[in-house]
Amino acid sequence: MEKFKPGIVISAWNRSQGRCECTNTIHGHGPRCNKPLMWHMQNREGEGGWVAVERNWGAAPNLANCVVMCNECKRKGRGVGF
Protein backbone atom coordinates (compact mmCIF):
# COMPACT_ATOMS: atom_id res chain seq x y z
CA MET A 1 0.00 0.00 0.00
CA GLU A 2 1.00 3.60 -0.43
CA LYS A 3 3.49 2.97 -3.14
CA PHE A 4 1.69 5.18 -5.66
CA LYS A 5 3.26 8.55 -6.30
CA PRO A 6 1.09 11.48 -5.15
CA GLY A 7 0.49 12.55 -8.75
CA ILE A 8 -0.92 9.12 -9.58
CA VAL A 9 -3.26 9.20 -6.61
CA ILE A 10 -4.48 12.70 -7.54
CA SER A 11 -5.14 11.56 -11.11
CA ALA A 12 -7.02 8.50 -9.87
CA TRP A 13 -9.03 10.70 -7.52
CA ASN A 14 -9.98 13.04 -10.36
CA ARG A 15 -10.97 10.06 -12.50
CA SER A 16 -13.11 8.66 -9.68
CA GLN A 17 -15.03 11.94 -9.32
CA GLY A 18 -14.73 11.49 -5.58
CA ARG A 19 -16.52 8.18 -5.52
CA CYS A 20 -15.46 4.62 -4.80
CA GLU A 21 -14.30 2.94 -8.00
CA CYS A 22 -14.72 -0.59 -6.71
CA THR A 23 -16.36 -2.87 -9.28
CA ASN A 24 -16.24 -6.03 -7.23
CA THR A 25 -19.81 -7.32 -7.50
CA ILE A 26 -19.39 -9.80 -4.64
CA HIS A 27 -19.48 -6.77 -2.32
CA GLY A 28 -23.22 -6.42 -2.83
CA HIS A 29 -23.19 -2.97 -4.44
CA GLY A 30 -24.02 -2.33 -8.09
CA PRO A 31 -21.59 -2.56 -10.99
CA ARG A 32 -19.64 0.19 -9.27
CA CYS A 33 -19.78 1.11 -5.58
CA ASN A 34 -19.84 4.92 -6.11
CA LYS A 35 -19.82 5.64 -2.40
CA PRO A 36 -19.11 9.38 -1.93
CA LEU A 37 -15.64 10.00 -0.55
CA MET A 38 -13.71 13.01 0.70
CA TRP A 39 -10.20 13.84 -0.46
CA HIS A 40 -8.89 14.72 2.97
CA MET A 41 -10.11 11.38 4.32
CA GLN A 42 -7.53 9.33 2.42
CA ASN A 43 -6.11 6.61 4.69
CA ARG A 44 -8.45 7.68 7.48
CA GLU A 45 -11.34 5.93 9.16
CA GLY A 46 -14.76 7.54 9.26
CA GLU A 47 -17.25 9.14 6.90
CA GLY A 48 -15.78 9.52 3.41
CA GLY A 49 -12.65 7.51 4.22
CA TRP A 50 -10.84 5.82 1.37
CA VAL A 51 -7.57 4.31 0.17
CA ALA A 52 -5.70 4.01 -3.12
CA VAL A 53 -5.26 0.31 -3.85
CA GLU A 54 -3.61 -1.73 -6.57
CA ARG A 55 -5.91 -3.27 -9.12
CA ASN A 56 -3.42 -6.05 -9.69
CA TRP A 57 -0.90 -6.88 -7.04
CA GLY A 58 2.65 -6.66 -8.27
CA ALA A 59 1.75 -4.69 -11.41
CA ALA A 60 3.31 -1.32 -12.15
CA PRO A 61 2.14 1.49 -9.80
CA ASN A 62 0.67 3.55 -12.62
CA LEU A 63 -2.72 5.19 -13.03
CA ALA A 64 -4.30 2.16 -14.70
CA ASN A 65 -3.40 0.07 -11.67
CA CYS A 66 -4.57 2.59 -9.08
CA VAL A 67 -8.12 2.27 -7.76
CA VAL A 68 -9.87 4.66 -5.38
CA MET A 69 -11.70 2.47 -2.87
CA CYS A 70 -13.82 3.19 0.18
CA ASN A 71 -12.84 1.65 3.49
CA GLU A 72 -15.90 -0.57 3.46
CA CYS A 73 -14.96 -2.19 0.15
CA LYS A 74 -11.37 -2.52 1.24
CA ARG A 75 -12.49 -4.44 4.30
CA LYS A 76 -14.70 -6.69 2.22
CA GLY A 77 -11.64 -7.74 0.26
CA ARG A 78 -10.41 -7.59 -3.26
CA GLY A 79 -11.83 -10.81 -4.64
CA VAL A 80 -11.56 -11.41 -8.35
CA GLY A 81 -9.92 -8.55 -10.14
CA PHE A 82 -8.66 -6.75 -7.08
Ligand SMILES: [Zn+2]
Ligand atom coordinates in the same frame (compact mmCIF):
# COMPACT_ATOMS: atom_id res chain seq x y z
ZN1 LIG B 1 -16.83 1.11 -2.12
Ligand SMILES: [Zn+2]
Ligand atom coordinates in the same frame (compact mmCIF):
# COMPACT_ATOMS: atom_id res chain seq x y z
ZN1 LIG C 1 -16.83 -2.81 -3.40
